[in-house]
Amino acid sequence: MELPAPSPLLDAEAITRTARGVIAIEALAIAVLEQRIEAAFIRACRMMLACRGRIVVTGMGKSGHIGRKTAATLASTGTPAFFVHPGEASHGDLGMITEKDVVLALSNSGETEELLTILPVIKRQGIPLIAMTGNPNSSLARQADLHLDVSVPAEACPLGLAPTASTTATLVMGDALAIALLEARGFTAEDFARSHPAGSLGRRLLLRISDLMHAGASVPKVRADASLTEALMEMSRKSLGMTAVVDADDHLLGIYTDGDLRRTLDDHQVDLRNVHVADLMTRNPKTIGPDKLAAEAAQLMETHKIHALIVVDGERRVVGALNIHDLLRAKVV
Numbered sequence: 315m316e317l318p319a320p321s322p323l324l325d326a327e328a329i330t331r332t333a334r335g336v337i338a339i340e341a342l343a344i345a346v347l348e349q350r351i352e353a354a355f356i357r358a359c360r361m362m363l364a365c366r367g368r369i370v371v372t373g374m375g376k377s378g379h380i381g382r383k384t385a386a387t388l389a390s391t392g393t394p395a396f397f398v399h400p401g402e403a404s405h406g407d408l409g410m411i412t413e414k415d416v417v418l419a420l421s422n423s424g425e426t427e428e429l430l431t432i433l434p435v436i437k438r439q440g441i442p443l444i445a446m447t448g449n450p451n452s453s454l455a456r457q458a459d460l461h462l463d464v465s466v467p468a469e470a471c472p473l474g475l476a477p478t479a480s481t482t483a484t485l486v487m488g489d490a491l492a493i494a495l496l497e498a499r500g501f502t503a504e505d506f507a508r509s510h511p512a513g514s515l516g517r518r519l520l521l522r523i524s525d526l527m528h529a530g531a532s533v534p535k536v537r538a539d540a541s542l543t544e545a546l547m548e549m550s551r552k553s554l555g556m557t558a559v560v561d562a563d564d565h566l567l568g569i570y571t572d573g574d575l576r577r578t579l580d581d582h583q584v585d586l587r588n589v590h591v592a593d594l595m596t597r598n599p600k601t602i603g604p605d606k607l608a609a610e611a612a613q614l615m616e617t618h619k620i621h622a623l624i625v626v627d628g629e630r631r632v633v634g635a636l637n638i639h640d641l642l643r644a645k646v647v
Contacts, residue, residue, distance in 0.1 A: 336470040336478070343466040343479035344486050350463050351490065358444050358460050359494050362393060365442075367414030369395035372403065374428050376477040377420040377484065384418070384488030391492050392501035400428035408435055416442045420488075422464075422480045424452020433457055446487060448480050462487055523611060524604040526644055527625045527634030528554065535560050535632055538567055538592035542578070545570050545591040554637050556622045559595045564631045566624055568595030601626045604633055608646045611636065 362369055369388055373381035381397055388395035398407050400419075411417065417436055419429055424447035436443055437457065445458035448465040455461040464487050470478035534552035536545050538559055548557045549572070556571040570591050578584055578594055601624050602611050611623055615638055625634035 339468055339470040340479045340482045343483045346467065347464065347483055347486060347490075354460055354462060355490070355494075358462060359491060359498065361442055361444065361460065362416055362418075362491065362495060363498055365414070365416045367394075367412050367416070369393055369418055370398050370411050370415050371395060371418045371420070372398045372400050372429065372432075373420035374400055374426045376481050377422060377426070380481050380484045380488065381418075381420045383485065384420070384492070387489060387492045388495070391496040392499045393492065393495045400426070400432055403432045404428065408432060411436070411439075411441060413439055413441060416444065418444045418446065418491075419454060419458070420446050420484055421452070421454050422448040422477060422484070424449040424454040426454070429454055446484055448483075521608040521644060521646060522604070523602055523606050523608060523625055523634070523636065526608055526611075526640045526646075527604065527636045528552070528640075529634045533632060533635045534558060535564070536570075536591060537561070538590065540591045542586055542589050542591055542594065546575070552635075554622055554635055556624075556635075556637075557591075558624045558632045558635065559591055560632055566599075566601065566626055566630050566632050567592065568597045569599040569622075569624055570595045571622065599624060601630070603627070608641060608644060612641050612646050615641075 369385070371381040371385040371388070372378075378397075378399065385395040385397040396410075398410055403411075421429055424445065430453055433443070433454070442460075443458045444460045444462065445454045446462045446464055447455050448463075449455060450461060450463050450465070464480065464483040466479040466483050468474070469476065469480060532552060534548050534554055534557035536548050536557055536559060538561065540548075540559075545557055545559075549555065549570070556569055558566055559568040559570060561567055574594060574596060578586070584594070600614055600618055600620060602614060604625050604627070614623065615621060622635065622637035624632055625636065627633050
């Protein structure tokens with residue numbers, strides 16, 4: 315059976331040309347925004363920074379999708395925010411907006427009926443309104459306290475109908491607001507981790523050594539006069555691939571590891587039956603404090619090519635131990 319000829323629309327060169335054209339149009343839309351970071355943008359940032367409540371983001375259709383993302387980005391970077399659907403706002407959700415809030419309304423045309431319907435209520439309550447539109451002369455732009463221009467030279471859609479470059483520009487302007495506020499607040503990576511405790515960054519920035527380390531009777535340690543056999547038995551019982559060597563007050567003197575054992579067995583001059591572990595241990599080993607981040611332990615192990623660490627307090631008393639497997643189980647590495 316003869317197969318139908320492939321559609322011209324599936325031509326590889328045509329697809330490549332179209333895709334690159336879309337990217338070029340949207341890149342231009344973003345480039346244009348850079349010139350619009352001026353007085354209105356600065357005032358918008360100051361208004362949002364001074365907000366005693368939350369930033370309420372609203373928008374219909376594609377602008378609504380961008381609005382949800384903008385609200386989420388604001389909330390996760392230190393600016394309390396949430397999204398309200400303008401259609402639902404007319405049916406009760408306006409009660410979610412208080413006089414302490416700031417409203418950020420998104421609409422490319424600036425004439426979205428659902429938004430214009432709720433404007434009188436917002437204005438009557440004296441709630442600050444920031445509009446982000448592609449039409450500075452629109453109804454929404456004129457009624458807003460501040461207007462951010464996100465108009466674009468052209469949509470990437472050849473019909474000029476589907477929001478493409480315009481939604482990209484709105485998304486980028488929202489990100490610009492969020493990051494400007496992040497820096498103004500002095501928001502840190504650790505602050506970010508607190509709002510993302512289930513993520514890998516949260517684990518890396520919130521988990522402390524004290525949360526992971528083996529403590530008490532689980533810590534492998536022997537006295538300096540212990541025999542090699544006693545040290546090996548302690549290592550075997552605690553299963554961390556090493557043992558700390560301590561004095562009578564638990565101050566760290568050194569460490570004896572699986573690697574040290576292999577080197578000991580290769581040294582035919584060592585009397586395995588009579589040698590003390592203090593004669594074989596590594597003195598001044600790498601250590602870490604219990605209040606340090608687990609991520610610091612991972613970096614220390616990687617830098618020095620070691621697989622275990624002794625945890626010591628401020629007086630170098632042994633208070634715990636951990637190895638690379640503890641970090642792997644906690645998904646720190």
